[in-house]
Amino acid sequence: MSAASRPTLAPDPTRVAPEGPVIFAVMDGVGVGRGDEGDAVTAALTPTLDWLRGLPSATTLAAHGTAVGMPSDKDMGNSEVGHNAIGAGRVFEQGAKLVAQSIASGALFRGEVWRWLIEGVHDSREPLHFIGLLSDGNVHSHIDHLLALLDRAAADAVPKVRVHILTDGRDVPGRSALRYIDTLEAALAKLREQGFDYQIASGGGRMHLTMDRYEADWAMVERGWDVHVRGRARKFASARAAVETLYAEHPELDDQHLPGFVIADQGGVGAPLGPIRDGASVVFFNFRGDRALEITRAFEDDSFTEFDRSPRPKVRYAGMMQYDGDLHLPKRFLTAPPAIDRSMGELLAGAGKRQLAIAETHKFGHVTYFWNGNRSAPFDPALERYIEVPSDAKPLEQRPWMKAAEVTDTLLQALREPGPGFDLVRLNYANGDMVGHTGELRSTILAVEAVDLCLARLVRATEQLGGVLIVTADHGNADQMFDGEGEARQVRTSHSLNPVPLAIYDPREPRLGPALSLPARPGLSNLAATTLSLLGFAAPDDYDPSLLA
């Protein structure tokens, strides 16, 4: 967009921007729990967070369910919807809801992309393949969407379907894969009774294959290519047999980390059921983009060099959604993504303000792509600097400090460079969330403590630079490491439904933080207007209101 056509921001005459930067720190996955045994945030030694939460400007924010555009308040928050709400200052109906609506209204199946996929396999007699995350987590996908697509494929007389399943264990209980496999198998068996050849063809853990994000580990995607496309992995007679065998052989693994497998005919010793060949149609049925972009590029990108795809099948490929609006990935998609426009990043770029976004690899796209409304490119490269601090590929429960210190080092160095400073810093600490997903309580406590050490450095830098510090989170995770109590207690690897903390530290204020004026249910979507206000601007009228009094 040219500078002339960019939306503009009006000044807020009642506010004076600080001399230094507004530093907006997202502690990923650090919610406000119940202070019980499984609350790693309360258990952690966090003197700085405790002090921040004692400021008059501290409160808690809704970060799940309808407050972030999810279908219902039973839905957890997640990084995508959380950072979208933070960045855009409004609540948009998110992928989970848009796909469900489009299926319910039939719009998805009336669209030309669905018809193109179906026509392709009618002509080629190759299967229609579905690849995606098999659970009801509703973070990246929902099994109900897959079931609806299968029914419709049968109604459209597609004779042969192959499903490639990624087991979850990260947005749902750690070992719950069989539940979803049984549901899927029952639906497939029903369709087979009607004469259709519909089968599960391959699978594996989502954190072992296919669903890498932000190019942290391309080898994961290559493993997925081998399993789904080439049909190369250990063979089993059924997905249930695969998962049961892998559970028994690897007592330490949950569903997210299961090795890849293929289903083969002749009771598991014959040919793999579903390699992807020329003429096939392929639907990646996840709606969320971060972990869908790399496999999408492997299918679509002609100048791809990340690994050797040969022989690369010529297929008709579509995503459940478009995953990146700037890069137009994928080219074809079944549901239009939320039309997130005029995010705070775009408005500030339009106002000539300088922004720095920084995180380690695991969360790099959260402060860039998600924050910008699922666009990866800066609005104005002359005004925006995006810094990725490389993550380790090592098990995070063994290194819960992750790269928090390095992120802070790099940030503080950038803030002390000579020349025009940054007006806004967008920062994410991955620890609470990424280590929370391992289900390891002790490691997660350390993860939260590592973040707290960094917050202390941010507090000092804020004072030295004459800035303002905003500390919050995108959703809970570390705050709830168990489900159930007593005998029924289970490790919880997924996010929580808890609210998240908010504190604004402004050393210029007599009570060290601005007075807040809170709506009935303050949420993440109030933070964009709040941030713009701290920077001396009035937010657009359709933004959810600022929390400053």
Ligand SMILES: O=C(O)[C@H](O)COP(=O)(O)O
């Ligand atoms: O992708 C993931 O790691 C989980 O499904 C959700 O976690 P996030 O929303 O914090 O990324």
Ligand SMILES: [Mn+2]
């Ligand atoms: Mn997150």
Ligand SMILES: [Mn+2]
């Ligand atoms: Mn998470």
